[in-house]
Amino acid sequence: MDRHSRRLPMFLNLAQIRFPIGAIASIAHRVSGVLLFITLPVIALLLDASLRSEEVFALLRKLLSSPLCVVAATVPVWALVHHVLAGVRHLLMDVGVGSELARARASARVVLLAAPVVALLFLVWGLS
Amino acid sequence: MKLSIYRFDPESGKPPRMQAYEVRPEAGDKKLLDLLMRLRVQDDSLSFRRSCREGVCGSDAMNINGRNGLACLTALDGLKEPLVLRPLPGFPVIRDLIVDMTQFFAHYHSIKPWLINSEPLPERERLQSPAERERLDGLYECILCACCSAFCPSYWWNPDKFIGPSGLLQAYRFIADSRDTATAERLDFLDDVYRLYRCRTIMNCTEVCPKGLSPSHAIERIRLALLRRSS
Amino acid sequence: MRLFDGQRAWVIQRISALLLLVLIVLATLALPFAAPLDFSAWRDFAGGVLGGPLIALLFGALCAHAWVGMRDIVLDYVQPRGLRFFVLSLIAVVLLGVLVRVLLSLAAVALAA
């Protein structure tokens, strides 16, 4: 059967599949997890540098509050907020809270909307 | 009504293509399957499975406008045109809308879908209280149509190793059965990164089940049963 | 005994997630009450008996959590065995690097204090 199947075509064009809201929240959780993973080394290096000396600390502080850095940081901020909110949703659903379809759809919508709003608030606050 | 249907002929040696159709529904045509039967009169090379025409046999699952469903249970009213029909995603296509279900059924068999009971046979049947019987509601109704597994991203990526929502719902159906004494063995079998733990609670399965079942809920119960056992 | 079974990784991910959640929420709540951070206060915190272990715990949980999560993603999308091994090793190196870097900085501050 295997030899036979390998020559058969398969329909799996993701652009032609209509994804429910839960699937979108889920892939965003995955994307945000990877983004946070990529941010981790940066955070570790920043932590290390900030503890070294008074001068480096002051320099980092100035650098990090520059508009360019604030704009760049909006992406990891979105990622963290989405990941944490979607993570809490997961943990609750794991123990059966809100795991019926209607409520799972509603919570997916809330998470997907809340994260960009918080990221935007961060951007406004950081630039002001 | 305008349709666009996935066509594949293994004998032609040509890749799959989309073919446009147009049919006029007659009075009494309520479901998508009625329309497909009419189409077949127009073009008898068009292939799809069907049998019961009432959501019992599970044979006419397909991807309808981007979502999996049974043609016989999908109302024509409210379907967006052109209606796009494709075979179940992630399954090898044998011809047109007909897919190879070998692997799907192999997963079903792997969970031992029968009662296992090592206790001596009673005089007559094994009895169940109404409450015990009720625990099988939402589980025994599964018709193995594969709408759920073919809509599950985790199943798309690991169809050979992840049992998939349908098989896991069936697995829980036997775990939940008071007459089955093999719960420990069943849980042992499922405790695996691939078999059970590929599920990411996306809930695509529950979104599309034409019988209104919730495989994601069954999976949640299996995980909790495993947790209870090891704590 | 099965060391790396399915449930263990799943449980590690949930426990580390809960830990991270608590630490992140605490940190966020503490933020408005903290005085504007200056270098010596920050150093005292990171080198202290409370801050040091807390930061170490945060990064420990972070690395365990990210390992299981990234491993799950690799198990889905990276199927060829050789490539999978390479990507998993890369992830492990990054996470171990992060953990070692943070622990070393904390130790340096604690020892200097």
Ligand code: HEM
């Ligand atoms: C940093 C040290 C580690 C390295 C380098 C490592 C490496 C690997 C590699 C190469 C695989 C094989 C994947 C495959 O081909 O199937 C694997 C699988 C796995 N690892 Fe690890 N691992 C490490 C730590 C851990 C830890 C701490 C856990 C538990 C939380 C874990 C849980 C697993 C599981 C559950 C699998 C899947 C086994 C399977 O495929 O059946 N690993 N790991």
Ligand code: HEM
């Ligand atoms: C800040 C650093 C973090 C990193 C780098 C990270 C990374 C990841 C990654 C890569 C995944 C895998 C995603 C997937 O399989 O699709 C994941 C899953 C998960 N994360 Fe995080 N995460 C972080 C923080 C958190 C926090 C604070 C929570 C708290 C709620 C959390 C909760 C979860 C949960 C519950 C899952 C499992 C979801 C599932 O089974 O599909 N994470 N994380």
Ligand code: SF4
């Ligand atoms: S759970 Fe629902 S969608 Fe899945 S095979 Fe059974 S009836 Fe079909």
Ligand code: SF4
């Ligand atoms: S809940 Fe699990 S089984 Fe259902 S579609 Fe999602 S990943 Fe697949």
Ligand code: FES
């Ligand atoms: S024809 Fe039997 S389920 Fe649709």
